[in-house]
Amino acid sequence: MKVCKLLTPGPLTTSETVKAQMLIDRCTWDEEYKSMTQKIRHQLLKVAKASEELYTVILMQGSGTFGVEAVLGTELKSEDKCLIVINGAYGKRMAKIAECLGINYDVYKVNYKTIPDVENIRNIIQRDKQISHIAMVHCETTTGILNPIEEIAGLCKEYRKTFILDAMSSFGGVPIDVENLGIDYLVSSANKCIQGVPGFSFVIAKKEKLSACKGNSKSLSLDLYDQWKNMEKDGKWRFTSPTHAVAAFSMALDELEREGGVQKRYERYKKNNKLLRKRLEDIGINAYICKEFQSPIITTFLFPYKGFDFEKFYNYIKERGFILYPGKLTYEDTFRIGNIGEVYEKDIKKLCDIIQEYIRRSR
Numbered sequence: 001m002k003v004c005k006l007l008t009p010g011p012l013t014t015s016e017t018v019k020a021q022m023l024i025d026r027c028t029w030d031e032e033y034k035s036m037t038q039k040i041r042h043q044l045l046k047v048a049k050a051s052e053e054l055y056t057v058i059l060m061q062g063s064g065t066f067g068v069e070a071v072l073g074t075e076l077k078s079e080d081k082c083l084i085v086i087n088g089a090y091g092k093r094m095a096k097i098a099e100c101l102g103i104n105y106d107v108y109k110v111n112y113k114t115i116p117d118v119e120n121i122r123n124i125i126q127r128d129k130q131i132s133h134i135a136m137v138h139c140e141t142t143t144g145i146l147n148p149i150e151e152i153a154g155l156c157k158e159y160r161k162t163f164i165l166d167a168m169s170s171f172g173g174v175p176i177d178v179e180n181l182g183i184d185y186l187v188s189s190a191n192k193c194i195q196g197v198p199g200f201s202f203v204i205a206k207k208e209k210l211s212a213c214k215g216n217s218k219s220l221s222l223d224l225y226d227q228w229k230n231m232e233k234d235g236k237w238r239f240t241s242p243t244h245a246v247a248a249f250s251m252a253l254d255e256l257e258r259e260g261g262v263q264k265r266y267e268r269y270k271k272n273n274k275l276l277r278k279r280l281e282d283i284g285i286n287a288y289i290c291k292e293f294q295s296p297i298i299t300t301f302l303f304p305y306k307g308f309d310f311e312k313f314y315n316y317i318k319e320r321g322f323i324l325y326p327g328k329l330t331y332e333d334t335f336r337i338g339n340i341g342e343v344y345e346k347d348i349k350k351l352c353d354i355i356q357e358y359i360r361r362s363r
């Protein structure tokens with residue numbers, strides 16, 4: 001297989017040193033390995049700007065969706081009702097999870113191009129007093145839109161609602177002040193902005209909330225409370241943990257610190273994203289989301305002309321060392337370019353040169 005830079009929203013391009021960690025086989029009972037899990041949990045709290053006093057971190061086997069399902073299934077009780085904000089596929093996925101688990105929920109749907117309106121949400125929760133939880137996605141990876149969590153977190157504080165945030169594709173790449181915002185549960189995974197490899201998700205949880213969830217989960221493997229109580233003892237996961245992915249993640253977290261933390265990484269992503277959109281706009285490839293709402297994580301682009309052949313384009317770019325991402329919209333022809341991972345300005349410049357040449361030749 002050709003070695004390419006992945007311009008995708010995870011799995012993404014990791015550093016050589018992160019990959020090298022996976023050349024060592026580790027034992028799950030080993031003290032050194034168990035302490036790695038504890039170190040990761042402490043570091044993640046720092047990234048989240050959350051105190052050990054009020055918050056804890058739970059790592060959960062599986063991809064990001066497993067983490068979201070673990071939170072909803074462990075936290076929501078039969079008398080609760082969750083309002084799910086939807087402006088993309090991942091919001092929709094949360095509703096699907098709620099449906100599968102028999103959780104009482106309602107949805108607030110927003111056009112994929114726009115952000116949710118806080119006043120609309122206020123009206124909904126004033127009308128429906130049963131709503132106890134609000135769940136939403138931070139960066140909707142479907143389109144690349146960045147939803148305004150500050151305002152909605154504020155609303156949750158005001159009305160004492162539990163706030164569940166899918167920050168899968170933004171955590172580590174966009175500063176999120178978890179404690180200050182009062183977020184109750186934040187879910188992300190190893191293979192996004194922390195720049196590790198796939199294998200597990202993690203949850204930053206308010207201890208007060210999670211403490212009240214004993215015995216609530218209808219799933220054994222996705223019982224977040226039970227996972228927490230086991231992990232809390234000495235860092236040993238309940239069931240077999242993805243040892244290679246954990247070691248890679250530990251290195252990735254150290255490298256995030258070395259880069260200068262979330263703020264510095266955010267600036268790198270933002271700069272790359274701006275450059276990418278500017279260069280492509282110059283050759284007639286326009287972003288789907290307006291500048292004000294665009295995240296620095298991933299961008300959806302409209303096909304530049306009628307009859308644009310994405311597969312041909314994709315293969316042309318792949319032969320030259322980059323993997324792009326197909327679109328996820330059913331009603332518009334789009335493709336996506338991610339700029340998270342080990343991707344730097346020189347990569348973006350090289351990519352844009354290749355795209356420019358393709359467009360010149362194919363038009």
Ligand SMILES: *Cc1c(COP(=O)(O)O)cnc(C)c1O
Pocket residue numbers: 009010063064065066090137139140141166167168169189
């Ligand atoms: C990646 C992602 C997920 C999780 O998807 P998995 O395929 O389960 O890893 C959930 N929400 C968002 C916003 C994502 O970007």
